[in-house]
Amino acid sequence: TSNDVSKLTDWKVQYSCLPNDKGGIVDDLLVYRVAENEYYLVVNASNIEKDWNWIKKHNTFGAEMIDVSEKTSLLAIQGPKAINTLQKLTKVDLSKMEYYTFTVGTMAGVDNIVISNTGYTGAGGFELYIPNEKVEEVWDKIFEAGKEFGIKPIGLGARDTLRLEMGFCLYGNDIDDTTSPLEAGLGWITKLAKPSFIGKNIFEAQKAGGVSRKLVGFVLEDRRIPRHDYEILDAQGQVIGKVTSGSQSPTLGKPIGMGYVKTEFAAPGTEIFISISGKSLAATVVKTPFLAQV
Numbered sequence: 001t002s003n004d005v006s007k008l009t010d011w012k013v014q015y016s017c018l019p020n021d022k023g024g025i026v027d028d029l030l031v032y033r034v035a036e037n038e039y040y041l042v043v044n045a046s047n048i049e050k051d052w053n054w055i056k057k058h059n060t061f062g063a064e065m066i067d068v069s070e071k072t073s074l075l076a077i078q079g080p081k082a083i084n085t086l087q088k089l090t091k092v093d094l095s096k097m098e099y100y101t102f103t104v105g106t107m108a109g110v111d112n113i114v115i116s117n118t119g120y121t122g123a124g125g126f127e128l129y130i131p132n133e134k135v136e137e138v139w140d141k142i143f144e145a146g147k148e149f150g151i152k153p154i155g156l157g158a159r160d161t162l163r164l165e166m167g168f169c170l171y172g173n174d175i176d177d178t179t180s181p182l183e184a185g186l187g188w189i190t191k192l193a194k195p196s197f198i199g200k201n202i203f204e205a206q207k208a209g210g211v212s213r214k215l216v217g218f219v220l221e222d223r224r225i226p227r228h229d230y231e232i233l234d235a236q237g238q239v240i241g242k243v244t245s246g247s248q249s250p251t252l253g254k255p256i257g258m259g260y261v262k263t264e265f266a267a268p269g270t271e272i273f274i275s276i277s278g279k280s281l282a283a284t285v286v287k288t289p290f291l292a293q294v
Helices: 045-057 082-087 132-145 156-165 200-209
Strands: 013-019 025-035 038-043 072-078 102-107 110-116 125-131 213-220 231-233 239-248 255-262 271-276 279-286
Touching: 013 045, 025 045, 038 045, 072 082, 072 132, 082 125, 082 132, 110 132, 125 132, 156 239, 156 255, 213 271, 231 255
Parallel strands: none
Antiparallel strands: 013 025, 025 038, 072 125, 102 110, 110 125, 213 255, 213 279, 231 239, 231 271, 239 255, 271 279
């Protein structure tokens, strides 16, 4: 992984990525340290087989690999009332759990559930890793416990607006096998001081010489939504990049997006244009998270 796993201690979680040998990203993931020689990797569901094959190919250390994906369900209980809801269902003191830590305990009467203070919404909360045969039972008890707080089931469309407002990358949109973590603003999880990792020499060269494009956030004044793969233009109508994610921001009440642009257009405050239905609509590059603009 690109991040420094040696910095982890037991029951801590680390955001990272699996770099490929061409300077791109196989996947982004969470690394859980269970013990000194035991780790739990949480990858994107659409990339399970791809990631498994990649890690297996590079497993020259004799590590035992176990895939529990098909046996495991994940529920992400997110938002300011998540802790109030879940605390009803467990003796684990959730208030003592720091961000990016986890434990294994009983939740909703089910033993051996991984309780993780993580989530990809920016809204706070917990992720629960549950045996498939128990997930419906846990789901029902969570919704009963959360009824007084107005808990609601949401899908990935709703989650997408939340992660985008926080400027979090989505694999397959903002990062993929062709994007460098340094281009994507993920230099903070690319620890070049590590002795070695896949792609390190490529990232060192990018760090030294700079990258030709960068992932930026932008806000439109127009009401139309920027969509994936829409062209990003300069004032002269020249293509300078493309949109990777876009949505209506519920908090800002404006369309927001992220996309790669030539580095010279990446500074906050830069005016760019999004090509939508043949029209060039003005947008402004902003720092992420977008919520900082409120």
